[in-house]
Amino acid sequence: MNGGGDDEDVVVAASADASPPLQWRFSQVFGERSAGEEVQPVDMISAIEFDHSGDHLATGDRGGRVVLFERSDAKHSSGARRDLEDTDYPVRHPEFCYKTEFQSHDPAFDYLKSLEIEEKINKIRWCQTANGALFLLSTNDKIIKYWKVQDKKIKKICDINANPSGAVGNGTVANGVPDANISSLRLPVVVTSHESSPVAKCRRVYPHAHDYHINSISNNSDGETFISADDLRINLWNLEISNQSFNIVDVKPEKMEDLSEVITAAEFHPTHCNMLAYSSSKGSIRLIDLRQSALCDSHSKLFEEPDAGGSKSFFTEIIASVSDIKFAKEGRYLLSRDYMTLKLWDINMDSGPVSTFQVHEYLKPKLCDLYENDSIFDKFECCISGNGLRAATGSYSNLFRVLGVSPGSTETATLEASRNPTRRHVPVPSRPPRLGGMAGRAGSESAAGVDGNSNNALDYTTKLLHLAWHPNENLIACAAGNSLYMYCA
Numbered sequence: 001m002n003g004g005g006d007d008e009d010v011v012v013a014a015s016a017d018a019s020p021p022l023q024w025r026f027s028q029v030f031g032e033r034s035a036g037e038e039v040q041p042v043d044m045i046s047a048i049e050f051d052h053s054g055d056h057l058a059t060g061d062r063g064g065r066v067v068l069f070e071r072s073d074a075k076h077s078s079g080a081r082r083d084l085e086d087t088d089y090p091v092r093h094p095e096f097c098y099k100t101e102f103q104s105h106d107p108a109f110d111y112l113k114s115l116e117i118e119e120k121i122n123k124i125r126w127c128q129t130a131n132g133a134l135f136l137l138s139t140n141d142k143i144i145k146y147w148k149v150q151d152k153k154i155k156k157i158c159d160i161n162a163n164p165s166g167a168v169g170n171g172t173v174a175n176g177v178p179d180a181n182i183s184s185l186r187l188p189v190v191v192t193s194h195e196s197s198p199v200a201k202c203r204r205v206y207p208h209a210h211d212y213h214i215n216s217i218s219n220n221s222d223g224e225t226f227i228s229a230d231d232l233r234i235n236l237w238n239l240e241i242s243n244q245s246f247n248i249v250d251v252k253p254e255k256m257e258d259l260s261e262v263i264t265a266a267e268f269h270p271t272h273c274n275m276l277a278y279s280s281s282k283g284s285i286r287l288i289d290l291r292q293s294a295l296c297d298s299h300s301k302l303f304e305e306p307d308a309g310g311s312k313s314f315f316t317e318i319i320a321s322v323s324d325i326k327f328a329k330e331g332r333y334l335l336s337r338d339y340m341t342l343k344l345w346d347i348n349m350d351s352g353p354v355s356t357f358q359v360h361e362y363l364k365p366k367l368c369d370l371y372e373n374d375s376i377f378d379k380f381e382c383c384i385s386g387n388g389l390r391a392a393t394g395s396y397s398n399l400f401r402v403l404g405v406s407p408g409s410t411e412t413a414t415l416e417a418s419r420n421p422t423r424r425h426v427p428v429p430s431r432p433p434r435l436g437g438m439a440g441r442a443g444s445e446s447a448a449g450v451d452g453n454s455n456n457a458l459d460y461t462t463k464l465l466h467l468a469w470h471p472n473e474n475l476i477a478c479a480a481g482n483s484l485y486m487y488c489a
Contacts, residue, residue: 025487027095028095031483046062048484065104069099069484093474094473099198100199107119108142121139122140123138123217133150146242152199153192221268222273224240229265232262233251249295260282264321265323274289275288282304282321287301303353319339324379326382332346333346333388339378340360340364342359380463381466395458417480418485421487
């Protein structure tokens with residue numbers, strides 16, 4: 001791990017005074033639906049991921065498609081020119097354009113278990129680039145695929161002296177009779193043009209390794225291995241070997257009736273290739289060290305909220321289930337999201353979260369209704385900025401929250417995924433600093449909720465589950481149905 005907790009240089013962020021609140025504004029939208037247009041379920045975005053450089057963005061949808069975007073403002077610009085432009089215009093935000101799309105997964109059927117396998121993309125993870133080609137992993141419930149996307153020169157056929165108007169079908173001459181005016185027939189010449197087009201090719205398929213639905217994949221910092229996780233197991237793969245994986249975590253009991261918790265998310269440490277974290281449905285996060293043993297039955301650290309006592313309801317464990325975890329860029333801090341809260345953990349301190357941010361506190365009186373319509377099982381993702389100063393997570397009515405997570409920060413913003421993200425002017429109460437273990441982890445949001453008005457009911461059918469933060473810029477990409485919105489600050 002990254003040293004002791006006394007080193008002030010490794011704190012997740014500086015004081016709030018050094019980082020004024022950001023003013024978020026709309027940047028771009030792709031796939032925006034018109035008023036009254038019905039969105040097909042297969043077009044709903046189900047995964048978003050920036051690559052490590054921030055120059056490419058990938059989205060996956062329920063139809064098994066992967067769509068790639070690339071940064072357009074950096075294209076065709078040399079480093080020196082970009083530096084001069086940045087000097088003249090210090091505030092420049094990334095702009096993206098469509099690059100390509102491909103069908104990653106198709107519907108399948110497991111004949112042994114008589115189960116249909118959805119084509120929906122659950123997760124996308126970028127791998128290291130090589131020789132100008134992009135590499136990424138995508139997975140549905142059962143099958144992981146390794147894709148290579150590379151620009152290929154377009155080849156054209158030219159130097160044909162046959163009459164094009166007389167050609168039919170595959171280029172044969174009509175009626176089988178060549179043009180009488182042609183004295184000799186020249187063979188076509190294939191010429192490589194200066195134009196190029198991105199081509200996606202599936203390099204490897206990693207099948208039949210999970211009995212349950214895959215909920216996570218994560219690349220290792222060594223660039224050679226990755227993990228995949230389902231409800232009960234975590235497997236370790238080598239990118240070059242598709243027919244063999246190693247089971248490193250197995251929480252399946254001998255009798256399934258003894259099952260008390262399942263794995264909900266897993267993530268490799270960003271810099272230490274021997275460390276990874278996984279979360280559970282009981283609200284705990286375990287940090288494991290692959291050097292300890294081949295099968296990591298025991299954890300090196302356990303992070304969980306101290307038992308506050310008091311009465312527990314039927315919903316207590318459901319809302320405690322962690323839906324997503326993300327390491328900060330330098331690897332010391334870990335962000336987790338459960339149904340009600342967003343928590344920041346210091347991996348050097350396992351006594352409790354550093355900070356807890358209430359996201360859905362106002363929904364506590366409505367848990368019965370949420371259970372009836374299954375909304376209580378919604379899995380909201382979270383993301384953290386490249387500098388570790390802020391975090392973001394989604395909510396209902398296509399709203400998402402941006403929160404300052406640095407010590408002493410009171411920054412908070414609630415935005416709507418639309419062209420006018422601040423049209424809901426949200427009066428959010430001030431929040432006391434949340435520093436250290438047990439200090440100030442109680443919620444401070446009003447019972448009125450994120451819209452600040454109890455009469456303004458949220459729409460539980462429009463939920464913002466997936467979002468990603470640019471690794472180097474204050475840019476957030478989020479999915480609202482089939483639309484991809486981007487916001488900059």
